[in-house]
Amino acid sequence: MRVTRDVVLDLSVEEVWQLLTDPDELAAWFAAPLALDLRPGGVAAFADGGTVRRAVVDEVVEGRRLAFTWDDGDGTLSHVTFDLHADEDSGGVRVAVTETRASTAGGIRRLPVGALWDDRLLGLEVLSLTRQLVSA
Amino acid sequence: MSASADAVFDALGDPTRRAVLELVGRTGPATATELAAHLPVTRQAVVKHLDTLRAAGLVESNRTGRDVRYGLTAAPLESAAAWMARVGTTWDARLGRLQTRATRKKSSG
Numbered sequence: 001m002r003v004t005r006d007v008v009l010d011l012s013v014e015e016v017w018q019l020l021t022d023p024d025e026l027a028a029w030f031a032a033p034l035a036l037d038l039r040p041g042g043v044a045a046f047a048d049g050g051t052v053r054r055a056v057v058d059e060v061v062e063g064r065r066l067a068f069t070w071d072d073g074d075g076t077l078s079h080v081t082f083d084l085h086a087d088e089d090s091g092g093v094r095v096a097v098t099e100t101r102a103s104t105a106g107g108i109r110r111l112p113v114g115a116l117w118d119d120r121l122l123g124l125e126v127l128s129l130t131r132q133l134v135s136a
Numbered sequence: 137m138s139a140s141a142d143a144v145f146d147a148l149g150d151p152t153r154r155a156v157l158e159l160v161g162r163t164g165p166a167t168a169t170e171l172a173a174h175l176p177v178t179r180q181a182v183v184k185h186l187d188t189l190r191a192a193g194l195v196e197s198n199r200t201g202r203d204v205r206y207g208l209t210a211a212p213l214e215s216a217a218a219w220m221a222r223v224g225t226t227w228d229a230r231l232g233r234l235q236t237r238a239t240r241k242k243s244s245g
Contacts (some may be wrong), residue, residue, distance in 0.1 A: 001216050001218075001219060001220060003220050003223045003224045003227060005224065005227040005231055006231075007234060009235065009238040010238065010239075010242055011189070011241060011242055015238075019234060019237055019238060019241070025237060027162055028233065028237055029234040029236070030230055030233075030234075031222075097227055099227065101219060101223075102238070134224065
């Protein structure tokens with residue numbers, strides 16, 4: 001299950017990248033970051049509406065791509081990717097967003113196994129499960 | 137906990153399991169024994185199906201005395217289409233705000 005959207009911004013790539021990565025900018029258009037470690041494997045958290053959503057950063061290619069995995073506050077994980085491209089027609093920057101729904105916490109076991117993945121995802125799963133226990 | 141579409145589709149892939157779910161929905165909270173009485177499978181098989189349905193978030197169990205009764209969950213089942221619509225709408229709103237920030241950024245230099 002995948003959702004894709006895009007928008008063309010009349011800015012330079014550097015300016016667009018700043019909108020995607022600066023905490024104050026993110027708070028204005030995306031969600032208020034409670035924690036933001038923008039490195040592969042880094043952990044982030046966002047106050048999205050009334051929900052705290054935990055995220056693990058998957059990929060950071062400055063000026064090109066930003067990808068993370070996050071939960072919806074209810075046990076469902078999804079992968080979000082921002083891809084930046086020069087928009088030939090307008091001279092601006094096209095930001096393409098993709099959000100792909102992953103399985104629930106039980107699906108973590110089907111993801112690639114590797115020490116780094118396990119550690120990051122275990123943390124995410126524990127946080128997700130903890131929230132379920134707390135809200136039950 | 138919301139029902140994951142993956143687990144739900146898996147759970148509903150078995151015709152007998154679908155029959156169990158439909159029966160639970162029709163008769164209301166019932167024990168595995170009561171359900172098995174209306175199905176062409178053993179009580180043991182019904183219990184296995186109920187476990188799968190419960191893992192998928194489609195039924196919940198409640199113990200009253202020595203009986204365990206199974207009923208449909210109160211949590212709404214979010215279909216793939218509903219998820220996509222909700223997430224798509226959310227991104228439309230976010231990207232709208234991003235566009236606004238970009239315009240503001242451009243004019244402020």
